Amino acid sequence: MATIGVFDSGIGGLTVLHEALRQAPAHHYTYLADSANAPYGEKSSDWIAQRSLDLCHWLVREGCQALVVACNTATAEAIERIRHEMPAIPVIGVEPGIKPAVTKSTNLKVGVLATQNTLKSDKFNALLESLEGHCEFIPQAGLGLVPLIESGQIDSAEMNTLLRQHLKPFQAAEVDTLVLGCTHYPFLTPLIREILGDKIQIIDTSEAVVKQLARKLEEFQLLQSAPPRVIRFYSTSDADALVGLAKQLIPTAFEQHSIETSTVFIS
Structure with a gap:
């Protein structure tokens, strides 16, 4: 068994x-x-x-x-x-779904929301370099999101405020695809769609x-x-x-x- x-x-x-x-x-x-x-x-x-x-x-x-x-x-x-x-x-x-994001994105602008350590890791950066030239990637560290999720505050006002701050670079860059580079983050999918709109493509691996x-x-x-x-x-x-x-x-x-x-x- x-x-x-x-x-x-x-x-x-x-x-x-x-x-x-x-x-x-x-x-x-x-x-x-x-x-x-x-x-x-x-x-x-x-x-x-x-x-x-x-x-x-x-x-x-x-x-x-x-x-x-x-x-x-x-x-x-x-x-x-x-x-x-x-x-x-x-x-x-x-690992963050960078490869499928490249095929999904229409405007070739992909946001990556991940932890600070994931974004600075050799493994992640090697993956990013292997796809250099295919898309414009906008990385953003989701500082503070995991502790709020761990404490069950997914729908809290504090989460709403913090997540909006982290998503601003993606809005400014007009990304059409967002990679969730932390297994905690899919729990935030409804709130992400509320902030970025239903047309955003979200990649969860x-x-x-x-x-x-x-x-x-x-x-x-x-x-x-x-x-x-x-x-x-x-x-x-x-x-x-x-x-x-x-x-x-x-x-x-x-x-x-x-x-x-x-x-x-x-x-």
């Missing part, structure tokens, strides 16, 4: 888990939120790389046979090291990530589980709060699974 580990600095990876439950419901899932240390976006590269590796080792010890690094910042800073140290299992990362996961599960011959299927929610801060937000943000995702929760300390 396949058990898939999904980890993020907090609740952002729930967007990827939601898509995984839609595309591949016949598996067990272990979701780990490192909420005690969220957000990752402004921490040092070395700290993120080591912490991400530690969390992946913990998930494997908990029985996970495949891993999804459902955090753009952790992917940018740690994915190669994780894959190097864990060659026997599939490790799937996430969750679907592509889970398709890649499915290919790797088949390649590694990891079988689907028989009912009852389980989702285990772990948090380094408050597992009950994590599950509460999960039920609020993706309420229809758990119909085929039972839920277990635990708050954990991972050194």
Whole structure:
């Protein structure tokens, strides 16, 4: 029976888990939120790389046979090291959907909303350089957005004000396509559309990530589980709060699974 580990600095990876439950419901899932240390976006590269590796080792010890690094910042800073140290299992990362944005944009002006660390990472900038000349890319760090999302303030006046500030460069540049370069940000899609208008094309890579996961599960011959299927929610801060937000943000995702929760300390 396949058990898939999904980890993020907090609740952002729930967007990827939601898509995984839609595309591949016949598996067990272990979701780990490192909420005690969220957000990752402004921490040092070395700290993120080591912490991400530690969390992946913990998930494997908990029985996970495949891993999804459902955090753009952790992917940018740690994915190669994780894959190097864990060659026997599939490790799937996430990255901003720059490539699909190039094909989607009509006016060749693409906004990228991501964390500060993702935007300055070598992995992201190499991706950007590989597409140089295809589009005009306008990067913007979403400072302060993740803590508000983590605290459930998605529809708050404070979020509205802050998000409008971050979206101003995209409005000024008249982008027609916006890449969401953090797994937390898809929760803001309705508010983004309210501010930028319904014509804006929004690129969220969750679907592509889970398709890649499915290919790797088949390649590694990891079988689907028989009912009852389980989702285990772990948090380094408050597992009950994590599950509460999960039920609020993706309420229809758990119909085929039972839920277990635990708050954990991972050194």
